[in-house]
Amino acid sequence: MNALERLAATIQSRKGTDPDTSWTAKLLSKGPEKCAEKFGEEAVEAIIEAVRGDPERLVSEAADTLYHLLVMLAARDLTLTDVLAELERREGRSGIEEKAARGQ
Template structure:
């Protein structure tokens, strides 16, 4: 496993482990306490902030907002009971496929 994958897996494990933490002492636990809708809202907000940083050609903000998006996306995965290995498997399944072919094969 690459060092990058290990970092992401450690981050996910930390985030998942905060489900039972005290919301007064953990931002992550506070998100879980507020529920799926709030978590999903934060993912959307971070995605928009990342897109705006890209449009503004602000490299430092693209990096920062990408990290924020990863974090909030991992909170969402943990809340939904999704493991990173499931995402990795889906990416591996799509590897080598044309994006247009893959998109056309999806059930709508």
């Protein structure tokens, strides 16, 4: 199990626990919309660091973004496994082909 899988498992284990004892439980208790908002904030911060060009800050913000993505998924009862299954489904298919199949 890699760090991302361990993080996803930890987030899942925090669902329904006391929000006063866990930051993750606190986020989840605020509902999917708040979790999505936090993910968006972190994604924007990662974009800003990508533009600025500071590799250490970008790595830090990318880690925050991944955490908040997993929390957002958990808030909607989805998992890292669900996302990985979708990536596997798309594997070997060009991005152009994938977008065309979705009508985009």
